[in-house]
Amino acid sequence: MKAIICEAYGLPEKVVKITERPTPSPKDNEVLIKIHATAVNDYDWSLVLGKPYLIRLMFGLLKPKHGLLGMELSGTIVAMGAKATKFKIGDAVMGDTSEYGFGTFAEYISINEKAVIQKPQALSFEEAAAIPHASCLALQALRDIGQIKEGQKILINGGGGGVGTIGLQLAKLYNCEVTGVDSQEKLAMMTSLGYNHVIDYKKVNFTKAGETYDLILDCKTNKAALSYLKALKPNGAYVTIGGKLSGLLKVLLWGKFAPLFSSKKLKVLALKTNIGLDYIIELLTQHKIQCQIDGPYPLEDAGRLIQYFGDAKHKGKIVMTTNP
Incomplete structure (x- = not known):
C-alpha cells in the first residue's frame, strides 16, 4: 500500500516521503480500513518539525521512530480481527484515531475498532474526514x-x-x-x-x-x-x-x-477524542452547520500541505483523498 511517512525532522517538503508498505493485517480487536480521506492537523506539523522538543521525547530524539503521519480518517471496513464486533465488512466509518494510533496518511490502516464510529450516508467521505478532531x-x-x-x-x-x-x-x-x-x-x-x-x-x-x-x-x-x-x-x-x-x-x-x-x-482543553462527535454529525446532517474544506487534495501532496498548514494559509480544514 501507499503510505506517507516522515523520515527525519525538518521542512515538510524535504522529509515527508511517499513509500510502499505491506498492507497491515488486523489484530484481534482491530479493523482494517480502506482510507478514502484524511486531514492535516497540528500533530503532523509538530512531528515533521520535531518541535516543540517534547515531541522528540515522545516520538524519537534524533528522528521519528515510526514517522507515521495522520490522525483523522474516513473510509470503509475491509477486514476484521477475530474479536472485533463493533462493525461489519463494508461499513463506512470515520474518526480521530489519535488515542489508539497514527498513520491515516495511507491507503489502509489497521486500528482498534474503538477509534472510529459509523459514518452516516448524509456525509461525504471528505466531510467525514474533516470534522472529528x-x-x-x-x-x-x-x-x-x-x-x-x-x-x-x-x-x-x-x-x-x-x-x-x-x-x-x-x-x-x-x-x-x-x-x-x-x-x-x-x-x-x-x-x-x-x-x-x-x-x-x-x-x-x-x-x-x-x-x-x-x-x-x-x-x-x-x-x-x-x-x-x-x-x-x-x-x-x-x-x-x-x-x-x-x-x-x-x-x-x-x-x-x-x-x-x-x-x-x-x-x-485536554481533548477527549470523538466525544461529542455524534452531536456534531447531527448538526451537519440537519444542515445547522457545515464543513469548511480546503481541498480535497491528493495524498501525494502531503508534504506541501503540511507546510501550507504550518504557514497558517489554509481556510478551514485541509483534506486529502486517496486514489479510489
Missing part, C-alpha cells in the same frame, strides 16, 4: 469548558482554520456575537461564514484593543497569559486548544492562580 475541539472548548450561553460576546483567535470555522457556527447556534482573528487573506472568507467582526492579527493585538469578551476560544496561544484576562469580561472564560507549548504551560500555570485575584478563568 477540529469539531470536538471546538465543541468541548465552547460548550463543555467555556459553558457558552445565549447571546454572549465571543472571540475566536485563529478563526479561519478548522476549529475556528466550526466554533463560529456552534456559537451562532447560541445567537452569540462573534469576532474572529486571523490573517488578512482569510478575513473575507470569515465574514462570508458569519463572523460579526474580523481582525487582522498583524494589525491589531486583540488583548490590547480595549474590547472585552465573555468567552475566548484560542487556537494559537501566542500572547502573554495575563493579557488574556484583560480581554475578558468579569466572570469571563478563556479556553485554549493549541499553540506553542510555552504559551500553553503559562496559561496552565496562571489558570491555577487567577481565581485568587480574579473572577475570570484561564483554561487549557
Whole structure:
C-alpha cells in the first residue's frame, strides 16, 4: 500500500516521503480500513518539525521512530480481527484515531475498532474526514469548558482554520456575537461564514484593543497569559486548544492562580477524542452547520500541505483523498 511517512525532522517538503508498505493485517480487536480521506492537523506539523522538543521525547530524539503521519480518517471496513464486533465488512466509518494510533496518511490502516464510529450516508467521505478532531475541539472548548450561553460576546483567535470555522457556527447556534482573528487573506472568507467582526492579527493585538469578551476560544496561544484576562469580561472564560507549548504551560500555570485575584478563568482543553462527535454529525446532517474544506487534495501532496498548514494559509480544514 501507499503510505506517507516522515523520515527525519525538518521542512515538510524535504522529509515527508511517499513509500510502499505491506498492507497491515488486523489484530484481534482491530479493523482494517480502506482510507478514502484524511486531514492535516497540528500533530503532523509538530512531528515533521520535531518541535516543540517534547515531541522528540515522545516520538524519537534524533528522528521519528515510526514517522507515521495522520490522525483523522474516513473510509470503509475491509477486514476484521477475530474479536472485533463493533462493525461489519463494508461499513463506512470515520474518526480521530489519535488515542489508539497514527498513520491515516495511507491507503489502509489497521486500528482498534474503538477509534472510529459509523459514518452516516448524509456525509461525504471528505466531510467525514474533516470534522472529528477540529469539531470536538471546538465543541468541548465552547460548550463543555467555556459553558457558552445565549447571546454572549465571543472571540475566536485563529478563526479561519478548522476549529475556528466550526466554533463560529456552534456559537451562532447560541445567537452569540462573534469576532474572529486571523490573517488578512482569510478575513473575507470569515465574514462570508458569519463572523460579526474580523481582525487582522498583524494589525491589531486583540488583548490590547480595549474590547472585552465573555468567552475566548484560542487556537494559537501566542500572547502573554495575563493579557488574556484583560480581554475578558468579569466572570469571563478563556479556553485554549493549541499553540506553542510555552504559551500553553503559562496559561496552565496562571489558570491555577487567577481565581485568587480574579473572577475570570484561564483554561487549557485536554481533548477527549470523538466525544461529542455524534452531536456534531447531527448538526451537519440537519444542515445547522457545515464543513469548511480546503481541498480535497491528493495524498501525494502531503508534504506541501503540511507546510501550507504550518504557514497558517489554509481556510478551514485541509483534506486529502486517496486514489479510489
